[in-house]
Amino acid sequence: MIATTTKIHNFSAGPGILPIDVLKQASEACINFDNMGLSLLEISHRSKNYVAVMDEARQLVKDLFEVGNDYEVLYLGGGASTQFAMVPYNLLTENGFAAYVNTGVWASKAIKEAKILGNVKVIASSEDKKFTYVPKGYEIPADADYFHCTSNNTIFGTQMKAFPKCPVPLVCDMSSDLFSRKVNAKDFSLIYAGAQKNMGPAGSTMILVKKDILGKNGRKMLSMLDYNAHIKGESMYNTPPVFPVYVSMLTLRWLKQNGGVEWIEKINQTKADTLYNEIDRNSCFVGTVAKEDRSFMNVCFLPTKPEYEAEFDKLAKTYNLSGIKGHRDVGGYRASLYNALPLESVNALVEAMKEFEKKFA
Amino acid sequence: MIATTTKIHNFSAGPGILPIDVLKQASEACINFDNMGLSLLEISHRSKNYVAVMDEARQLVKDLFEVGNDYEVLYLGGGASTQFAMVPYNLLTENGFAAYVNTGVWASKAIKEAKILGNVKVIASSEDKKFTYVPKGYEIPADADYFHCTSNNTIFGTQMKAFPKCPVPLVCDMSSDLFSRKVNAKDFSLIYAGAQKNMGPAGSTMILVKKDILGKNGRKMLSMLDYNAHIKGESMYNTPPVFPVYVSMLTLRWLKQNGGVEWIEKINQTKADTLYNEIDRNSCFVGTVAKEDRSFMNVCFLPTKPEYEAEFDKLAKTYNLSGIKGHRDVGGYRASLYNALPLESVNALVEAMKEFEKKFA
Numbered sequence: 001m002i003a004t005t006t007k008i009h010n011f012s013a014g015p016g017i018l019p020i021d022v023l024k025q026a027s028e029a030c031i032n033f034d035n036m037g038l039s040l041l042e043i044s045h046r047s048k049n050y051v052a053v054m055d056e057a058r059q060l061v062k063d064l065f066e067v068g069n070d071y072e073v074l075y076l077g078g079g080a081s082t083q084f085a086m087v088p089y090n091l092l093t094e095n096g097f098a099a100y101v102n103t104g105v106w107a108s109k110a111i112k113e114a115k116i117l118g119n120v121k122v123i124a125s126s127e128d129k130k131f132t133y134v135p136k137g138y139e140i141p142a143d144a145d146y147f148h149c150t151s152n153n154t155i156f157g158t159q160m161k162a163f164p165k166c167p168v169p170l171v172c173d174m175s176s177d178l179f180s181r182k183v184n185a186k187d188f189s190l191i192y193a194g195a196q197k198n199m200g201p202a203g204s205t206m207i208l209v210k211k212d213i214l215g216k217n218g219r220k221m222l223s224m225l226d227y228n229a230h231i232k233g234e235s236m237y238n239t240p241p242v243f244p245v246y247v248s249m250l251t252l253r254w255l256k257q258n259g260g261v262e263w264i265e266k267i268n269q270t271k272a273d274t275l276y277n278e279i280d281r282n283s284c285f286v287g288t289v290a291k292e293d294r295s296f297m298n299v300c301f302l303p304t305k306p307e308y309e310a311e312f313d314k315l316a317k318t319y320n321l322s323g324i325k326g327h328r329d330v331g332g333y334r335a336s337l338y339n340a341l342p343l344e345s346v347n348a349l350v351e352a353m354k355e356f357e358k359k360f361a
Numbered sequence: 362m363i364a365t366t367t368k369i370h371n372f373s374a375g376p377g378i379l380p381i382d383v384l385k386q387a388s389e390a391c392i393n394f395d396n397m398g399l400s401l402l403e404i405s406h407r408s409k410n411y412v413a414v415m416d417e418a419r420q421l422v423k424d425l426f427e428v429g430n431d432y433e434v435l436y437l438g439g440g441a442s443t444q445f446a447m448v449p450y451n452l453l454t455e456n457g458f459a460a461y462v463n464t465g466v467w468a469s470k471a472i473k474e475a476k477i478l479g480n481v482k483v484i485a486s487s488e489d490k491k492f493t494y495v496p497k498g499y500e501i502p503a504d505a506d507y508f509h510c511t512s513n514n515t516i517f518g519t520q521m522k523a524f525p526k527c528p529v530p531l532v533c534d535m536s537s538d539l540f541s542r543k544v545n546a547k548d549f550s551l552i553y554a555g556a557q558k559n560m561g562p563a564g565s566t567m568i569l570v571k572k573d574i575l576g577k578n579g580r581k582m583l584s585m586l587d588y589n590a591h592i593k594g595e596s597m598y599n600t601p602p603v604f605p606v607y608v609s610m611l612t613l614r615w616l617k618q619n620g621g622v623e624w625i626e627k628i629n630q631t632k633a634d635t636l637y638n639e640i641d642r643n644s645c646f647v648g649t650v651a652k653e654d655r656s657f658m659n660v661c662f663l664p665t666k667p668e669y670e671a672e673f674d675k676l677a678k679t680y681n682l683s684g685i686k687g688h689r690d691v692g693g694y695r696a697s698l699y700n701a702l703p704l705e706s707v708n709a710l711v712e713a714m715k716e717f718e719k720k721f722a
Contacts, residue, residue, distance in 0.1 A: 007398070008397075008398045008399055010399055010403055010404075012403060012404060012405050013405070014405070014600070015402065015403055015404060015405060015406065015600065015603060016403060017403045018400065018402055018403050023391055023392055023400045023402060023403075024392070026391045026402065027388045027389070027391035027392050028388070030384055030387045030388035030391060031384055031385070031388050036369075037368070037369045038369055038371055038683065039379065039384045040562075041376065041379055041384060041387065041561075041562035041608060042371055042373065042376055042377060042378045042379050042384075042562075042701075043371075043373060043376060043684075044373050044374070044375070044376060044684065045376065045563060076439075077437075077438030077439040077440060077443070077564060077602065078437075078438040078439045078443065078585060079438060079585075079599045079600055080599075081584065081585050081598070081599035082438070082439065082585045084584075084585075085583040085584070085585055085586070089583075109584075112584075113583055113584060113585075116581055116582070116583055117583070194600060196600055196603075200402075201401075201402035201403075201603060201604050202406060202600045202601065202602055202603040202604070203438060203564045203565070203601075203602030203603065203604060203605055204564070220477055221477070222446040222450075222474055222477055222478070223442065223445075223446070223470075223473075223474060224439060224440075224442050224443045224445075224446055224474075225446070237442070238440045238441075238442035239375070239376065239440055239555060239557055239563045240563065240564075241438065241563055241564030241602060241605065242376060242557075242562060242563040242564065243562050243563070243564060243604060243605065244564055244602065244604065244605070247402060322399065323404075323405065340403075
């Protein structure tokens with residue numbers, strides 16, 4: 001069971017909800033970490049107490065992904081936006097090209113950064129329909145340096161339900177659905193995710209990388225953009241984001257102890273089904289994307305009449321529903337159902353939608 | 362007065378000691394931030410409550426440095442090590458060169474990164490004497506793109522007591538003595554500092570930059586390495602390191618409310634004088650660097666006989682002295698006297714040194 005945090009139902013798209021037990025431990029560590037009599041915020045990252053945190057945080061990713069020592073795990077600052085640059089910086093060759101699929105705002109940003117560094121082919125895109133579906137059936141060129149995709153579209157609310165057969169290194173931005181469902185990590189050469197959606201607070205980004213793809217493009221690299229420099233430094237080439245990594249470690253420990261990805265996937269399925277069923281049933285709301293591509297993490301929906309919006313906003317407040325305003329590019333509502341969100345929060349939203357229909361339909 | 366945190370005297374070189382009131386507020390914000398009923402770790406960085414934090418954090422830097430709107434303040438991830446790259450990336454021209462002074466490990470790293478991006482002239486260095494002094498009397502070439510220096514040498518314990526007359530943009534890494542003493546910020550075009558020494562927890566880096574030096578070198582820039590992209594985004598081009606920035610804001614607010622840099626400078630002077638006087642008086646210890654260049658932040662000293670070390674380590678434990686082990690490049694001891702360290706911690710160290718001399722000299 002996922003413990004309830006407060007009476008407020010936190011549907012924030014990111015930074016998003018974290019388990020209450022994690023928040024309590026994080027709060028305690030700000031005063032007295034690991035019974036050291038010192039705050040986690042003021043101890044050396046080279047202390048044995050903190051090195052143990054970093055080691056556990058890295059190992060937990062391997063455990064949850066079920067990968068071995070041919071992979072390395074890093075926690076870096078700079079957000080997934082820095083990974084948009086680091087991926088091509090490390091993998092794109094001077095005369096080669098990278099293949100990208102464009103499924104939304106974040107994929108577009110990743111493409112933009114890669115183009116600054118070399119040749120990019122956008123082999124599929126859903127921009128023609130405002131990113132309301134996920135392109136399928138494309139072929140990935142066997143001579144690409146790598147293929148990059150974005151597993152979940154936080155803003156428009158679509159999600160890749162399967163990953164294409166990939167003859168080249170498969171690179172994926174999983175920022176908004178990391179560890180929400182089972183994926184075969186061994187099919188991927190590099191997975192990255194800003195922590196602040198499903199894994200921890202803002203300030204650190206997780207990178208899982210298969211070592212054999214690195215060091216091959218001949219670029220003379222700035223140290224902070226070089227995955228190998230960070231691997232050599234065991235994710236402490238420089239001072240890491242100490243506290244954000246600690247909270248990510250606690251969140252992954254919570255996930256593993258409760259039953260891991262298989263456990264959370266079932267709960268996430270129930271939460272998503274509950275909400276999408278209500279959207280499809282309720283005459284006052286309508287989903288925004290192709291049904292088969294609906295995200296189980298970010299559920300976007302519009303009121304069927306524009307004048308409903310102000311009224312539903314009012315009602316939502318009485319139900320303590322927080323963070324459900326849609327992104328400005330989509331409008332309407334977006335309910336993010338990240339791992340730590342309990343089913344009862346979804347039920348509260350559904351109740352509000354039902355009450356709204358009774359009053360206003 | 363600086364409040365005592367615990368019975369442990371925290372001399373850690375970084376991440377370093379923070380004010381106890383700041384730690385308490387940080388702890389509380391992990392559970393209930395700003396009376397929102399939500400944790401700071403799980404709210405949107407675009408919420409008005411958090412935008413106010415970022416605004417205050419940026420304004421406090423301007424207030425404490427006494428600069429106006431020709432400067433901008435950023436808080437970025439990636440540490441000062443990322444600034445080693447961003448400075449030349451934004452300021453170094455294709456056919457120009459940058460002038461650096463090499464005063465230690467961190468300056469050397471800054472030079473290494475700049476050399477990857479263009480031409481660098483090291484116009485002065487103290488490497489000949491293992492960085493135990495600060496070079497002086499050098500002339501900065503008037504045709505350099507910029508001049509870079511490191512105000513305080515955390516590892517060897519030297520500090521620039523004055524900054525050279527500079528005919529080109531003056532860039533300074535102030536990571537380990539930021540806001541510990543009055544400097545004339547208007548003499549600088551760019552100041553950066555990893556927060557984790559004197560300002561906050563690890564995970565964010567403060568940059569003060571004069572706008573008129575940017576956008577001039579014609580480089581096609583990766584967004585995350587482009588100061589102008591971050592300025593345009595008001596330090597939220599991407600999700601910022603939310604919690605580290607909050608704690609930095611609290612620390613700067615604490616500094617300003619207590620009397621600002623002038624207030625802390627007097628206390629820091631007393632702390633440093635107290636410890637250096639004891640080092641010079643005590644027959645069992647000796648300072649490691651030129652007296653006129655001694656750092657007021659990181660005080661390095663050696664036992665006069667190698668066999669003293671094991672004994673003093675034992676005694677230090679009984680005095681609850683934490684984090685005084687010297688860096689492996691220097692050995693012996695290093696006591697970091699950052700802003701939040703109370704004078705009574707220095708007094709405790711001095712007491713231990715006196716007792717040691719009585720027993721072992």
